[in-house]
Each structure stands twice: as structure tokens, then as C-alpha cells.
Amino acid sequence: MECIKCKNEMTKAKLFTFGGIEIESETKSIFETPERSAVEVYVCSKCGYIELKAKDHKKF
Numbered sequence: 001m002e003c004i005k006c007k008n009e010m011t012k013a014k015l016f017t018f019g020g021i022e023i024e025s026e027t028k029s030i031f032e033t034p035e036r037s038a039v040e041v042y043v044c045s046k047c048g049y050i051e052l053k054a055k056d057h058k059k060f
């Protein structure tokens with residue numbers, strides 16, 4: 001993945017909370033099952049820019 005700030009190649013990294021982070025879709029009712037995805041983190045070793053990317057983005 002290329003850094004949008006300086007075009008350097010970004011390195012994949014891990015964001016530490018407890019066991020990584022996930023995103024969950026918003027639901028309109030309590031009967032609807034929300035979609036979930038792990039979050040991938042990329043860091044630019046040149047400028048420090050961090051980018052988050054949903055691993056299972058196609059479910060949303």
C-alpha cells in the first residue's frame with residue numbers, strides 16, 4: 001500500500017488494543033445481525049502516516 005502523503009511504500013503493522021480492533025455495521029433493528037470486520041493497519045516508515053483498512057470490506 002502506498003502512502004497518500006509521501007508515496008512511500010507502507011508497512012503492515014498491528015494496532016494494539018486487546019487482541020486488535022474490529023468494526024461493526026450499524027443496524028436498524030435489534031433483530032438484524034451486524035456485519036463485522038477486522039481492521040488492518042499500515043504505517044509509513046518515512047512520514048509516520050497511519051492508514052486503517054477493513055479486512056472484510058465487501059460484507060458492508
Ligand SMILES: [Zn+2]
Pocket residue numbers: 003004005006007008044045046047048049
Ligand atoms: Zn508517508
